Amino acid sequence: MENDALATEAPYAPVTYGRRVRNDLEDTLPKPYMARALAAPDVDHPNGTTSHNHNGMTVLQQHVAFFDQDHNGIVYPWETYAGFRAIGFNPISSLTISVLINGAMSYPTLPVGWIPSPFLPIYVHNIHKAKHGSDSGVYDTEGSTGQIHTERTMAMTEGNRITYDFFGWITTKLEWAILYVLARDEEGMLSKEAVRRCFDGSLFEYCAKMKEGGHGKMG
Ligand code: HEM
Secondary structure (H helix, E strand, O other): OHHHHOOOOEOOEOHHHHOOOOOOHHHOOOOOOOOEOOOOOEOOEOOOOOOOOOOOOOHHHHHHHOOOOOOOOEEOHHHHHHHHHHOOOOHHHHHHHHHHHHHHHHHHHOOOOOOOOOOOOEEHHHHHHHOOOOOOOOEOOOOOEOOOOOOOHHHHHHHOOOOOOHHHHHHHHHHHHHHHHHHEOOOOOEOHHHHHHHHOOHHHHHHHHHHHOOOOOOO
């Protein structure tokens, strides 16, 4: 009975055998249940990305800060576009993605009123309000991160679908598809480290530097 209390699998729910719960996090990660505000840790990086400055922002704010080109706390569609160009996406993809991202995320982040802004600004301060359903759950509703265990991302985006959450299904797929295009290796694999660094935004800084140095993958 005592062992049952710690069981992570239920015989009558085969899905709990397929989607295993890790029980070794505490070996390397202190307080794995505690959401981190400033860092995106995993078992191999218990302190997050130490080379990356959090500037006092939540991990989700750090995720989008790269796109705030003029550092005024607002990401306009043309800044999203410039950010995507800087990390190597072509003009057509960059334009399409920036219209979709700012189109979907501007409104919930607006600081005052009910009226949408025609310029589609995204307010970094309120980015936690742009969180949607059917996601990985790594970011919590305040924009902090829990532990990241993302070995099987595509299966995860299927498995995390919330019923009738069409917006969440599509947005989550899109986010993971963009990450895949950006960070896959020669064998078409997405490394766990690329995923972790996407969460805290340090991946984008890295990709922009690579692109600047002429190592950009997407030309
Ligand atoms: C190359 C650029 C980008 C990539 C690869 C990317 C990828 C991702 C990924 C993989 C997630 C995690 C989704 C999940 O937890 O299942 C995510 C979440 C998020 N991203 Fe991005 N993203 C990018 C750019 C942006 C931009 C420009 C913004 C807005 C300015 C943004 C806002 C968000 C928000 C608000 C979330 C939280 C969604 C949630 O957890 O519900 N991202 N992104």
